[in-house]
Amino acid sequence: MEKRQCQSEPADDKPRETEPLQIEQNTDSVDTPQNMSGDGKKTEAKVRTGDEKDDNPDETRRQQQYQANPESYNGAIRENYSWSQSITDIDAHVKVPKSVRKGKDVKVEIQRKYLKVCYKDDSGGWREVVNDALMWEVNKEESMWSLVPGEHVHVSLEKVQERWWEALLQNEDKINVRKIDASRPMTDLGDEEQAKIEEMMYNDRQKKMGLPQTHEQKVHNILKQAWDADGSPFKGQPFDPSKVNVSGNNMQIGGP
Numbered sequence: 001m002e003k004r005q006c007q008s009e010p011a012d013d014k015p016r017e018t019e020p021l022q023i024e025q026n027t028d029s030v031d032t033p034q035n036m037s038g039d040g041k042k043t044e045a046k047v048r049t050g051d052e053k054d055d056n057p058d059e060t061r062r063q064q065q066y067q068a069n070p071e072s073y074n075g076a077i078r079e080n081y082s083w084s085q086s087i088t089d090i091d092a093h094v095k096v097p098k099s100v101r102k103g104k105d106v107k108v109e110i111q112r113k114y115l116k117v118c119y120k121d122d123s124g125g126w127r128e129v130v131n132d133a134l135m136w137e138v139n140k141e142e143s144m145w146s147l148v149p150g151e152h153v154h155v156s157l158e159k160v161q162e163r164w165w166e167a168l169l170q171n172e173d174k175i176n177v178r179k180i181d182a183s184r185p186m187t188d189l190g191d192e193e194q195a196k197i198e199e200m201m202y203n204d205r206q207k208k209m210g211l212p213q214t215h216e217q218k219v220h221n222i223l224k225q226a227w228d229a230d231g232s233p234f235k236g237q238p239f240d241p242s243k244v245n246v247s248g249n250n251m252q253i254g255g256p
Contacts, residue, residue, distance in 0.1 A: 056176070063179040074180040075168065080129050081152075083168040090138070090157040092168055094129050097121070098150040106153055108145045112160075113137050115169070117145075117153055132169040136161065 066072040071093050075083040083092040094117045100106060107126065109116040117130040134157075142158040159165075164182065166174040203213040212220060226232060227239045234240075 059176055060179055063175060066175070067181065074164070076173070076175050078168075078172065081168075085165055087162050087164065088159055090155075090159065090165065090168065092130075092155040092157070093152040094155060095152050096129070096147075096150070100147070101149040103147050106147055108153060108155065110138070110140055110143045110145070110155070110157070112140050115155065115157075117155070119153075130169070132171050135165050135167045135170055135172075136163065 066076050067074070069077065069082070071077075071082045071084055071091075073084040075085050075090075081092055081094040083090060085091070092115075096106065096119045099122055100119045105120040107116075107118040113134045113136070115130055115132065115134055116128070118126045118128050121127045137160040138157040139160055143156060145153055145155045147153055164177040164180065166177055199214055206213045224239050227234050228236065
């Protein structure tokens with residue numbers, strides 16, 4: 001572990017111009033397998049961020065190793081720390097020596113776009129482990145840290161924006177966010193988004209089973225109400241769905 005004197009000057013906090021991640025959204029980006037229903041099984045909405053072709057096998061294998069470790073899931077392992085992420089949060093684990101046993105032996109500074117971690121060495125001096133600008137902004141008030149004695153400092157950061165980070169720190173090798181697990185639990189989505197995805201999944205199951213989809217069911221309900229209304233040619237007859245054929249935007253009604 002590289003050791004440097006713990007400096008008090010913060011890193012340059014100027015916004016870093018980075019081209020935003022382009023995400024192509026279409027109806028095919030939501031997985032709708034049979035088990036994604038109301039049977040209690042895990043339901044996820046996946047957003048695909050680019051071409052599925054693997055043009056860098058070494059990079060893929062390296063990221064798979066990160067994915068196998070909870071401390072670097074969707075993140076990376078570096079010399080002095082590891083980090084993982086969800087769409088809303090970052091968890092960093094910064095290594096400290098076994099001699100670091102108490103919170104007073106650690107100094108952690110979290111700014112909107114800056115992170116610094118130091119620990120007190122055996123001589124009583126402060127050693128710097130992390131001192132760099134963050135890749136993107138965090139909510140300082142909602143971020144915190146804790147010490148696991150003799151192991152690491154756990155730094156929990158809340159992202160300002162819901163986006164996947166390419167790195168924890170600006171002076172760090174970037175990961176390819178197309179090779180991480182970009183799925184999100186349904187419970188993380190808004191009510192309107194959840195309702196739309198559930199409707200898509202329901203219609204997909206209905207279509208596979210040859211049953212009416214949501215829009216077809218709505219038309220059938222309207223026709224059933226009008227079936228026995230005044231002026232209807234079917235008045236006085238039991239409702240017969242077989243006389244009505246709804247397909248796409250077309251509707252055909254057979255004779256009585």
